[in-house]
Amino acid sequence: MYKYDEVDFRLVRERVEQFRSQTQRYLAGELSEEEFRPLRLMNGLYIQRHAPMLRVAIPYGHFSSLQMRKLAHIARTYDRGYGHFTTRQNIQFNWPELARVPDILAELADVEMHAIQTSGNCVRNTTTDAFAGVAADELIDGRAYCEIIRQWSTLHPEFAYLPRKFKIAVSGSKDDRAATQVHDIGLHVVRNDAGEVGFRVLVGGGLGRTPIVGKVVREFLPPQHLLTYLDAVLRVYNRYGRRDNKYKARIKILVQAMTVEAFAAKVEDEWLHLKDGPSTLTDADVAYYAGFFTDPAYETLAANPVEFTDKLAEPAFARWVERNTRAHKRAGYRSVVLSLKKTGVPPGDITADQMDAVADMADRFGFGEIRSAHEQNLILPDVEESDLYEVWQLARQHGFATPNIGLLTDIICCPGGDFCDLANARSIPVAEAIQRKFDDLDYLFDLGDIDCNFSGCMNACGHHHIGNIGILGVDKNGQEWYQITLGGSQGNYTAIGKVIGPSFAQADVPAAFEKIMTLYVEQRQDGEHFIETVRRIGLDPFKERVYAKSH
Amino acid sequence: MQNLIKNRAVVDSDSWRLVRSADEEFSIKEDVILPLAVYLERKDTPHEGQVAVWLAPEQDVAELQPHLSELSLIAIDFPAFSDGRGYSHARLLRERHSYQGELRAIGDVLRDQLSYMAQVGFDAFVIRADRDAATALAGLDDFSEQYQATVLQPVPLLRRRVSLIVA
Numbered sequence: 090m091y092k093y094d095e096v097d098f099r100l101v102r103e104r105v106e107q108f109r110s111q112t113q114r115y116l117a118g119e120l121s122e123e124e125f126r127p128l129r130l131m132n133g134l135y136i137q138r139h140a141p142m143l144r145v146a147i148p149y150g151h152f153s154s155l156q157m158r159k160l161a162h163i164a165r166t167y168d169r170g171y172g173h174f175t176t177r178q179n180i181q182f183n184w185p186e187l188a189r190v191p192d193i194l195a196e197l198a199d200v201e202m203h204a205i206q207t208s209g210n211c212v213r214n215t216t217t218d219a220f221a222g223v224a225a226d227e228l229i230d231g232r233a234y235c236e237i238i239r240q241w242s243t244l245h246p247e248f249a250y251l252p253r254k255f256k257i258a259v260s261g262s263k264d265d266r267a268a269t270q271v272h273d274i275g276l277h278v279v280r281n282d283a284g285e286v287g288f289r290v291l292v293g294g295g296l297g298r299t300p301i302v303g304k305v306v307r308e309f310l311p312p313q314h315l316l317t318y319l320d321a322v323l324r325v326y327n328r329y330g331r332r333d334n335k336y337k338a339r340i341k342i343l344v345q346a347m348t349v350e351a352f353a354a355k356v357e358d359e360w361l362h363l364k365d366g367p368s369t370l371t372d373a374d375v376a377y378y379a380g381f382f383t384d385p386a387y388e389t390l391a392a393n394p395v396e397f398t399d400k401l402a403e404p405a406f407a408r409w410v411e412r413n414t415r416a417h418k419r420a421g422y423r424s425v426v427l428s429l430k431k432t433g434v435p436p437g438d439i440t441a442d443q444m445d446a447v448a449d450m451a452d453r454f455g456f457g458e459i460r461s462a463h464e465q466n467l468i469l470p471d472v473e474e475s476d477l478y479e480v481w482q483l484a485r486q487h488g489f490a491t492p493n494i495g496l497l498t499d500i501i502c503c504p505g506g507d508f509c510d511l512a513n514a515r516s517i518p519v520a521e522a523i524q525r526k527f528d529d530l531d532y533l534f535d536l537g538d539i540d541c542n543f544s545g546c547m548n549a550c551g552h553h554h555i556g557n558i559g560i561l562g563v564d565k566n567g568q569e570w571y572q573i574t575l576g577g578s579q580g581n582y583t584a585i586g587k588v589i590g591p592s593f594a595q596a597d598v599p600a601a602f603e604k605i606m607t608l609y610v611e612q613r614q615d616g617e618h619f620i621e622t623v624r625r626i627g628l629d630p631f632k633e634r635v636y637a638k639s640h
Numbered sequence: 641m642q643n644l645i646k647n648r649a650v651v652d653s654d655s656w657r658l659v660r661s662a663d664e665e666f667s668i669k670e671d672v673i674l675p676l677a678v679y680l681e682r683k684d685t686p687h688e689g690q691v692a693v694w695l696a697p698e699q700d701v702a703e704l705q706p707h708l709s710e711l712s713l714i715a716i717d718f719p720a721f722s723d724g725r726g727y728s729h730a731r732l733l734r735e736r737h738s739y740q741g742e743l744r745a746i747g748d749v750l751r752d753q754l755s756y757m758a759q760v761g762f763d764a765f766v767i768r769a770d771r772d773a774a775t776a777l778a779g780l781d782d783f784s785e786q787y788q789a790t791v792l793q794p795v796p797l798l799r800r801r802v803s804l805i806v807a
Contacts, residue, residue, distance in 0.1 A: 096797060100785055104783075107752075107783075111752060127722055240787040241787060245788055246757075246759035246786065247760055247788075247790070250721070251724055324728050327724055332725075367795055367799065368789045371799075371802070374798050374799065
């Protein structure tokens, strides 16, 4: 993991003091509501339905047991004893008191954490594959670049007041697990024909009101040019992105208006001036940052030790291993996904006691390392196979062992109308109703891999557009209704789902899901996944089934 | 001009007058900061005082390229503090066009922007009239370091770090 040096500490502490001054001036009436707003947002502080909401950055989803314990402490001391993991791999606290937020930030700074740029019209937390560095299918470990991007984007003086928010994602594995195609900038760490490492650069993807899949603006960017090229893209956006209408202010609208060719040409023009400038990375720079992301002290182990394979005779354990663990690059290890999708608990929510339990498990079984995934689950990246049974028992004891990773009930879900001011509809109770409908594990397993994503409004924090089955909360004359989309997907075949028809009342959503799943089971061929059946037969059969008049 | 911070100090008297619109009258004896269109149109009109120009966010700094050697001051307008285009203008003037004169931020300029503005090359700030420049001055010292290569610190932190280690 990256370790702060004196300068990193100094900068986050100076930021805390800057925000303390801003908060004091606001509370004293010296800063207006309007003036304070962008300042607090750039420190992750929203004013929500019930209280402020503070979003804390977890850079590219990496954190440690020490940091997790600090989050638990903050949840207990300043909040109501829990937190919520987001689709940007960050954590949110829903109930802090405004006047105490600077103290929370000061506590975070002590453990190398902050809330810088977790909101606002600036460059947000860079995200990546939650399995970076350990995944069996990883081609290149991109984490050194993630940290380089984090530092470049942190307190960037030129790009603090962009037209709109700006999100960057990095992926270095065969399967894109970072949703890079729906980011303002998606970076694929790739190797060219000569075997050199570089980036394929996508720009202009995004969800929200206008979901668009990002387009390639550069097939191969040599890595030394990463920062100068990012500066060029951001500068073109900062200067030419629309500022007259916030719904048309994302970079995707600029790329669409200019055409991707014209946009790419404009970036190249700008880049010619910046290329080879002082921000050009040297091999020594990259090596310095890569030095923070070396392997932990792995043991030399044989795969499938008896202590592990013997226990697989227990069906519940075998089921958990199948769904909630992932192949590791080292023999004898697996990555464990701790499900934050237990029925009855809002997706992504975690109590302070659970945070401590995760920290303990990380210390005991996984080098003290923890990852947060954009699917709102937690990961212990390096667990020995011989420890899996014990980890499973602890996970069960603390409520993380629901064996539903990647299944229909592993719902990606925004906080919705229960907490969020922007939401048109509540998401949490509807997600729960769906989880209850599909509570039969055998049936759930039989349905197999299904991404179900749920957003409480058009802002699409729950990424509903790229769910194989997506739900969008809509407001109809003050009432909550729910639109269902099918056919979306993330990863290498990113696609935007299509709405199947008129929206549903809250009570009717689970039944609609049931009809969709029944039809899928009837229609699937040769072990097809849900999304494959949807692609093959199209939306019409689903529409007919869901909207058929009952006799 | 009031409420001015220049070279890290509050300046009480300043001879420059900001001419906001094309139909605003001024005398040829005054030191004036003109809108871009007026400045370009009056290029060859005799003027006894000094002449400077101000840019709006949507204008292109490249238009000033032929005139940079004659300009001792360029002002960049921030109609709203949330409009960040002026930060790019400042860097372009300093880094690409090697502009050496005074770069003055005008408009909705408040304490909390000063640190970033200084980093991208501004050296003068007209603080919004309802705020006190002396208090705003503290904003220049919000941060003692920066990660990026910019006008104030052309060598990015990562290079300085790595060279320390290598040395």
